[in-house]
Amino acid sequence: MKNLYNPETVKIEKIEALSSGVKLLRLKKRLDFIPGQFVLAGLWGWGEAPFGVASSPYQKRYFDLIVRKVGTVSAAIHSLRKGEEITIRGPYGNGFPLDFFKGKDVVMASGGCGIPPIASLIEYFIKNRKKFGRLYLLYGAANPNEILIKNKITEWQKAVKILLTVDKPSPGWKGYTGLVTDLIKEIEINPLDAVAAMCGPGPMTAAVEKILKPLGIADRRIFVSDERKMHCGLGKCQHCTTGDKYVCLDGPVFNYDQIDKNWD
Amino acid sequence: MTIVLEKSDISKLLEELSKKYSVVHYQKDKIALSAKSHFFAPREKLFSFLFQSKKLSVLPESKRKLLLFGLDQIDLEALDQLDEIMTKPKEDYFYLRQRKNSIVVGLSESSIIVPVTVGDLVLEKINGNQYRANPLTKTGIGLINNKFFKKEKNPKIFNYPEEKNGLRELLKDSELLAKAVYHSWLRKHPIWEKLEKTCLGCGICTYVCPICHCFSVEDEIELNGSECSRCRSWDACTLNNFAKVAGGKNYRPNQKYRYFNWFYHKFVRAYKEYGKSQCVGCGRCQKYCPARIDIEKVLLEIIKDYQNEKSL
Numbered sequence: 001m002k003n004l005y006n007p008e009t010v011k012i013e014k015i016e017a018l019s020s021g022v023k024l025l026r027l028k029k030r031l032d033f034i035p036g037q038f039v040l041a042g043l044w045g046w047g048e049a050p051f052g053v054a055s056s057p058y059q060k061r062y063f064d065l066i067v068r069k070v071g072t073v074s075a076a077i078h079s080l081r082k083g084e085e086i087t088i089r090g091p092y093g094n095g096f097p098l099d100f101f102k103g104k105d106v107v108m109a110s111g112g113c114g115i116p117p118i119a120s121l122i123e124y125f126i127k128n129r130k131k132f133g134r135l136y137l138l139y140g141a142a143n144p145n146e147i148l149i150k151n152k153i154t155e156w157q158k159a160v161k162i163l164l165t166v167d168k169p170s171p172g173w174k175g176y177t178g179l180v181t182d183l184i185k186e187i188e189i190n191p192l193d194a195v196a197a198m199c200g201p202g203p204m205t206a207a208v209e210k211i212l213k214p215l216g217i218a219d220r221r222i223f224v225s226d227e228r229k230m231h232c233g234l235g236k237c238q239h240c241t242t243g244d245k246y247v248c249l250d251g252p253v254f255n256y257d258q259i260d261k262n263w264d
Numbered sequence: 265m266t267i268v269l270e271k272s273d274i275s276k277l278l279e280e281l282s283k284k285y286s287v288v289h290y291q292k293d294k295i296a297l298s299a300k301s302h303f304f305a306p307r308e309k310l311f312s313f314l315f316q317s318k319k320l321s322v323l324p325e326s327k328r329k330l331l332l333f334g335l336d337q338i339d340l341e342a343l344d345q346l347d348e349i350m351t352k353p354k355e356d357y358f359y360l361r362q363r364k365n366s367i368v369v370g371l372s373e374s375s376i377i378v379p380v381t382v383g384d385l386v387l388e389k390i391n392g393n394q395y396r397a398n399p400l401t402k403t404g405i406g407l408i409n410n411k412f413f414k415k416e417k418n419p420k421i422f423n424y425p426e427e428k429n430g431l432r433e434l435l436k437d438s439e440l441l442a443k444a445v446y447h448s449w450l451r452k453h454p455i456w457e458k459l460e461k462t463c464l465g466c467g468i469c470t471y472v473c474p475i476c477h478c479f480s481v482e483d484e485i486e487l488n489g490s491e492c493s494r495c496r497s498w499d500a501c502t503l504n505n506f507a508k509v510a511g512g513k514n515y516r517p518n519q520k521y522r523y524f525n526w527f528y529h530k531f532v533r534a535y536k537e538y539g540k541s542q543c544v545g546c547g548r549c550q551k552y553c554p555a556r557i558d559i560e561k562v563l564l565e566i567i568k569d570y571q572n573e574k575s576l
Contacts, residue, residue, distance in 0.1 A: 001360060002355070003358075004355065005310060005357060005481075044492045047482055047483050071511065072510075085318075227513075228507070228515060229508065232481065234356065236354075237481075237499070238501055239506065239507065241533070244533050244536050264515055264516055264525060
């Protein structure tokens with residue numbers, strides 16, 4: 001019997017500050033995963049917490065996590081330095097349905113710290129660019145400094161149409177101002193053959209769905225990465241349940257109509 | 265031929281068995297906690313990590329096998345359910361390791377109607393002085409291979425019906441329970457508002473429940489900072505921070521949601537996942553709730569209103 005609670009030790013190859021409270025960690029390990037899956041990263045003495053993998057699924061030498069300092073574990077991770085070690089369990093969850101996306105236009109929407117799984121998904125699309133239709137990323141943040149992985153975004157622009165928006169612009173800001181939902185009128189897609197992939201704050205994903213659905217993207221084709229307290233990763237501890245689903249096993253990626261009627 | 269054990273020999277048998285096993289005589293009326301605590305401890309160390317040498321070790325299991333004696337049919341049924349939960353879809357290493365390192369002997373004061381599918385040996389009352397031995401495993405057969413168990417040709421066999429239990433009657437129709445509980449929430453049944461005010465959010469119902477299995481894992485550091493232990497403790501979905509994520513959002517922000525979740529998991533989600541309620545009607549939560557919430561009464565009220573509404 002395998003002890004699935006036993007984590008693996010991995011070395012931190014690189015740490016980069018992405019904004020005031022967000023760091024990117026590059027971990028030296030081959031992780032075979034599907035964009036949208038998450039890992040439980042931990043530190044002895046502090047515990048474990050879930051993070052979506054942000055790097056390309058084709059990158060076999062390392063993988064990246066983007067960590068916002070919001071809780072005990074993430075704060076402890078922020079105190080680490082290059083060369084130090086961290087523990088990993090996973091990957092867990094289902095990931096985005098990549099085959100289902102093939103041949104379709106894809107609208108990706110992200111806000112706040114929801115960019116990691118979307119970033120990984122974009123890397124996958126870019127590697128298989130010809131297999132997909134029009135690709136959009138609608139990405140919102142509080143201010144321009146909170147737009148994460150800017151260098152990646154610049155790199156992606158050749159293959160993906162990227163629309164950035166902020167609540168509070170700063171001088172020289174070239175993107176949009178306002179909500180992510182305001183960006184939808186800027187996109188051109190065939191809604192009957194399009195899918196949406198979202199990860200971000202609940203109110204944002206709900207608002208985006210309210211616009212995409214009337215456009216003709218059915219809830220079955222709207223995929224959202226849900227947030228709950230994924231604690232054990234094995235569907236045992238009960239912390240991440242919503243309705244009849246375990247976010248750690250059945251999710252974190254759900255069809256919108258799988259979760260929108262959940263009572264919790 | 266029936267293999268019987270004299271009631272008066274039970275303590276001598278246990279004494280004999282304790283030479284080989286670490287024997288626990290579980291007596292329901294003497295302890296609030298269910299037998300689950302022997303396989304899934306209220307707090308247990310899982311790993312130990314030494315900071316200096318970076319040595320990680322899985323806490324070893326006890327060298328002596330546990331022999332848990334005295335579970336009645338209801339508690340055996342609960343154990344069977346917990347075994348299934350801890351096995352599917354992924355295996356819980358620590359629970360199953362402890363289960364494999366143990367022997368379970370049931371003691372039933374009522375006649376066995378539905379075959380028991382868990383444990384190694386079940387002793388079934390057949391008359392005022394004797395129990396019939398029903399071994400279920402090789403280990404169980406091994407246990408009756410001693411002077412305390414005797415073969416008898418024609419022992420007196422009486423029928424001892426199960427004690428009347430309203431909750432267990434309700435559980436026979438787990439489909440109705442699933443429908444009625446969910447329906448009550450959709451129709452904003454006033455009982456949930458009422459329970460929000462009654463429930464103290466103490467978690468006792470889940471701790472005494474033989475099937476509830478919510479847990480949290482946290483690290484414990486030695487005062488001198490040399491070592492840390494990763495510990496698993498019981499948690500309860502009725503406690504206020506159970507569904508709270510880093511950053512502060514609480515997905516079940518008030519007690520109504522948390523209390524309903526307890527019911528939802530037991531009667532609705534469990535029914536969809538396993539085809540039965542995660543309740544065996546043992547009555548512990550009713551007995552030990554400090555706010556005297558009686559889940560049987562709650563279910564009866566919900567079902568009554570559900571059926572009234574359906575018949576309109």
